[in-house]
Amino acid sequence: MRVLVVTAVPAERDAVTRAFGGAPETVAVQGAEVHRRGAFDVLAGGAGPAAAAAATAFALASAPAPYGLVVSAGIGGAFTPLTPLGSPVVASDIVAADLGAESPEGFLPVTALGFGRDRFAPPPALVREVAAAAGAAAGPVLTVSTATGSAERAGALLAAHPGALVEAMEGFGVAEAAARAAVPVLELRAVSNAVGPRDRDAWRIGDALVALTDAFGKSAPVLEGWNRHDHRNRA
Numbered sequence: 001m002r003v004l005v006v007t008a009v010p011a012e013r014d015a016v017t018r019a020f021g022g023a024p025e026t027v028a029v030q031g032a033e034v035h036r037r038g039a040f041d042v043l044a045g046g047a048g049p050a051a052a053a054a055a056t057a058f059a060l061a062s063a064p065a066p067y068g069l070v071v072s073a074g075i076g077g078a079f080t081p082l083t084p085l086g087s088p089v090v091a092s093d094i095v096a097a098d099l100g101a102e103s104p105e106g107f108l109p110v111t112a113l114g115f116g117r118d119r120f121a122p123p124p125a126l127v128r129e130v131a132a133a134a135g136a137a138a139g140p141v142l143t144v145s146t147a148t149g150s151a152e153r154a155g156a157l158l159a160a161h162p163g164a165l166v167e168a169m170e171g172f173g174v175a176e177a178a179a180r181a182a183v184p185v186l187e188l189r190a191v192s193n194a195v196g197p198r199d200r201d202a203w204r205i206g207d208a209l210v211a212l213t214d215a216f217g218k219s220a221p222v223l224e225g226w227n228r229h230d231h232r233n234r235a
């Protein structure tokens with residue numbers, strides 16, 4: 001089965017392809033470049049949910065053979081010390097954390113406004129298998145358009161989304177595009193920083209990219225072998 005992996009930046013894309021060894025083949029697609037290695041096509045689609053959705057939609061629509069799975073991958077910020085720097089996290093839910101409206105009573109998700117959707121659920125059995133293979137924690141991963149930079153904002157996000165493990169900026173965009181193509185989605189992140197007061201010097205991007213490579217190396221057989229029609233893979 002073919003797997004499309006979408007990252008934000010080339011450094012994350014290269015961390016993913018390193019997991020498969022050797023040099024990837026480079027294939028031009030509309031608006032981007034896919035790095036192909038075996039069953040995996042890896043694409044740096046840009047930062048933020050809009051760029052991620054556009055890149056994923058183009059890649060899905062222009063693929064010569066259909067993809068069976070789309071994975072949003074990269075580094076991310078952790079809400080809790082339970083997922084320390086350099087640890088992998090797989091999303092049980094991909095949540096649009098700031099898509100909605102403010103109100104005097106707090107944040108209202110877009111669904112409370114009567115339209116759209118605010119989350120996607122990857123196949124639970126796939127989440128379990130990837131978490132076990134990669135040694136990853138599983139839990140909600142938030143998609144934000146603005147990276148959190150204060151303790152107040154971190155607290156507000158956790159109040160609105162209890163149990164959130166990580167925030168990043170692309171998962172929900174990738175998931176929207178995948179859903180429209182009726183392809184299952186997964187999000188796999190490696191923790192580069194703690195969510196809270198902005199301290200870019202404290203980000204451990206190198207360690208997170210190494211962890212991302214390791215997580216993909218361990219998950220690749222599960223991802224490649226995933227078959228959503230196989231009864232063993234159902235929730």
Ligand SMILES: O=C(O)c1cccc(C(=O)CC[C@H]2O[C@@H](n3cnc4c(=O)[nH]cnc43)[C@H](O)[C@@H]2O)c1
Pocket residue numbers: 008009011012046047048074075076077078144146147148167168169170192193194195205
């Ligand atoms: O400067 C570099 O070498 C470098 C290498 C790889 C990645 C980066 C990024 O800046 C990636 C941006 C990407 O990371 C996600 N991210 C990471 N931490 C957070 C966070 O605390 N809040 C939100 N997003 C985060 C996000 O998906 C960005 O698109 C730099």
